[in-house]
Amino acid sequence: MSEKKTFRITRFDPDQDEAPRTQTYEIPVDPDWKVLDALNFIKDEIDGSLSHRWSCRMAVCGSCGMMVDGKPTLTCKKPLSEYGSEISVEPLANFPIVRDLVVELDGFMEKFESVKPWIIRAKERAVEEGTHRQSPAELEEFKQFSMCINCMLCYSACPVVANEPEFLGPAAIALGHRYNMDSRDEGAHERNEVFRGEGTVFSCSYANECSEVCPKHVDPAAAVNQAKINAVLDWATGFVVTRGKE
Amino acid sequence: MKHLLLRLEPVIWLLFGLGIMVGTMLMTAWIAVVGLGAPMGLIPADALAFERAHALGSTLIGRVVLAALIALPLWKGAHHTRHISIDMGNADRDGLVAPLLYLIAIAGSVLGIAAVVRL
Amino acid sequence: MARAAHPDAMKPKTPGRTRTAPPMAPGEFPFAGRYRAYTLFDWTGIIYLLLGFVALRVVWALGDGESAWLAVQGQLENPLYLAFHLLSLVSVIFVGVRFFRLFPKAQPARIGPLKPPPQLVIHVALYAAWIGVAGGLALVLAGGIF
Numbered sequence: 110m111s112e113k114k115t116f117r118i119t120r121f122d123p124d125q126d127e128a129p130r131t132q133t134y135e136i137p138v139d140p141d142w143k144v145l146d147a148l149n150f151i152k153d154e155i156d157g158s159l160s161h162r163w164s165c166r167m168a169v170c171g172s173c174g175m176m177v178d179g180k181p182t183l184t185c186k187k188p189l190s191e192y193g194s195e196i197s198v199e200p201l202a203n204f205p206i207v208r209d210l211v212v213e214l215d216g217f218m219e220k221f222e223s224v225k226p227w228i229i230r231a232k233e234r235a236v237e238e239g240t241h242r243q244s245p246a247e248l249e250e251f252k253q254f255s256m257c258i259n260c261m262l263c264y265s266a267c268p269v270v271a272n273e274p275e276f277l278g279p280a281a282i283a284l285g286h287r288y289n290m291d292s293r294d295e296g297a298h299e300r301n302e303v304f305r306g307e308g309t310v311f312s313c314s315y316a317n318e319c320s321e322v323c324p325k326h327v328d329p330a331a332a333v334n335q336a337k338i339n340a341v342l343d344w345a346t347g348f349v350v351t352r353g354k355e
Numbered sequence: 356m357k358h359l360l361l362r363l364e365p366v367i368w369l370l371f372g373l374g375i376m377v378g379t380m381l382m383t384a385w386i387a388v389v390g391l392g393a394p395m396g397l398i399p400a401d402a403l404a405f406e407r408a409h410a411l412g413s414t415l416i417g418r419v420v421l422a423a424l425i426a427l428p429l430w431k432g433a434h435h436t437r438h439i440s441i442d443m444g445n446a447d448r449d450g451l452v453a454p455l456l457y458l459i460a461i462a463g464s465v466l467g468i469a470a471v472v473r474l
Numbered sequence: 475m476a477r478a479a480h481p482d483a484m485k486p487k488t489p490g491r492t493r494t495a496p497p498m499a500p501g502e503f504p505f506a507g508r509y510r511a512y513t514l515f516d517w518t519g520i521i522y523l524l525l526g527f528v529a530l531r532v533v534w535a536l537g538d539g540e541s542a543w544l545a546v547q548g549q550l551e552n553p554l555y556l557a558f559h560l561l562s563l564v565s566v567i568f569v570g571v572r573f574f575r576l577f578p579k580a581q582p583a584r585i586g587p588l589k590p591p592p593q594l595v596i597h598v599a600l601y602a603a604w605i606g607v608a609g610g611l612a613l614v615l616a617g618g619i620f
Binding site: 121123124129176179180181202203204207208219249250266268270272274314316317318330335338339 | 476479480483485488490492494498507509512515516573576579582584
Binding site: 374375376377378379380381382383384385386387388389390391392393394395398399401402403405407408409411412420421424425426427428429431432433434435436437438439442443444446459460463466467470471473474 | 480504513515516517518519520521522523524525526527528529530532533534536537539540543544547550551555556558559560562563566567569570573577603604607608609610611612614615616617620
């Protein structure tokens with residue numbers, strides 16, 4: 110480990126700091142390291158007070174999202190070799206900061222739950238009827254949108270999330286759309302009412318940044334804009350179809 | 356006002372969608388010929404002579420196209436100008452900005468229809 | 475240097491147990507990186523508003539009679555109008571290309587029994603429609619047909 114890199118990391122202790130500040134660490138790095146490895150080295154060897162979230166180290170849990178050189182990044186996935194000798198690491202943009210690189214996630218959880226991310230049936234299938242049947246073609250209609258790992262890089266990239274607090278956001282809408290497109294689901298109307306509510310999908314303004322940063326190629330921009338069409342159709346058919354309360 | 360905007364959102368979005376798609380297609384031709392070609396002398400002088408222009412514009416399809424040319428870009432314009440305001444940090448004033456912009460689009464659309472009716 | 479996001483961005487309805495620092499917007503927003511194209515895309519809204527009202531002015535003059543029509547044609551020769559229309563032409567092409575890039579993937583996989591055509595087909599159809607509609611209208615306006 111002969112190469113050194115300098116990390117400018119956001120620090121914030123709510124008990125001591127008025128506002129976030131930057132602390133600099135120069136450390137030796139291994140050429141095979143990801144950004145997360147460097148952060149763990151700093152925490153383990155230099156400054157145990159550094160707080161950051163991480164878990165799987167293999168880009169499936171979504172815990173380690175941060176702003177690296179100003180871009181939303183999954184730090185376990187991004188090689189250090191792609192960066193220069195000085196790297197900035199900040200907490201995810203658009204989220205309140207709890208401490209250092211840790212952000213408040215409850216706001217996301219509220220939006221997430223509001224889109225009812227579960228199979229909704231008008232009447233539950235009786236056990237005797239067996240399992241739902243779904244063809245590969247039906248699965249393909251929503252499978253891409255089920256790959257989200259809730260890393261929230263998309264929320265950090267989205268200019269609408271930055272400016273409109275009520276906006277549901279890319280991941281929540283993509284997940285709601287995933288269920289709307291699931292052949293087993295019968296709750297599209299309920300979700301479309303949420304999509305036309307305060308968190309309205311129509312706030313999306315085609316930045317496409319969410320899809321640019323998504324590490325799992327979910328393409329939330331596609332989901333959000335497909336959801337707009339479905340929401341309009343649901344609204345329009347509401348004038349001719351009487352829907353009972355589900 | 357916010358509640359009213361949310362209820363009208365599907366209509367606004369449809370008009371915006373038509374504006375960005377059909378409006379862009381129509382405007383490409385309009386700008387190229389009326390905005391640039393004719394003033395720069397690149398098209399035959401009699402192409403937009405009054406008699407011809409009026410005759411074409413007075414047909415049913417002519418009136419529809421001209422009305423679309425006026426109205427549809429206004430809805431794309433109003434919707435995106437609203438986004439500019441929000442992007443600049445004025446989301447809390449959206450209850451004032453959005454109705455103002457959409458009223459401008461409505462006014463322009465109504466005037467556009469009036470303009471083609473009186474041809 | 476990143477600017478502040480809306481102070482309530484991603485704020486939970488129930489506050490957490492500790493004080494949080496306010497959210498910051500992405501550093502490159504709105505005028506750097508890919509956000510530049512996005513911001514320009516939104517700013518074309520102003521151009522579209524102006525285009526609609528200029529078109530209104532022209533069509534209104536057509537209804538006012540020949541002298542008004544000739545007068546507005548003369549005004550369109552003003553360098554400021556020419557510059558505006560040149561900028562507008564670049565803007566509408568930029569808007570069209572950016573929007574048509576999004577449009578195919580914005581189609582739901584199924585609406586009732588209907589499925590959309592492959593994305594490539596939608597792409598080609600959009601550009602064909604653009605060329606057809608704009609080309610056709612341009613030919614009519616320029617005296618090529620009718």
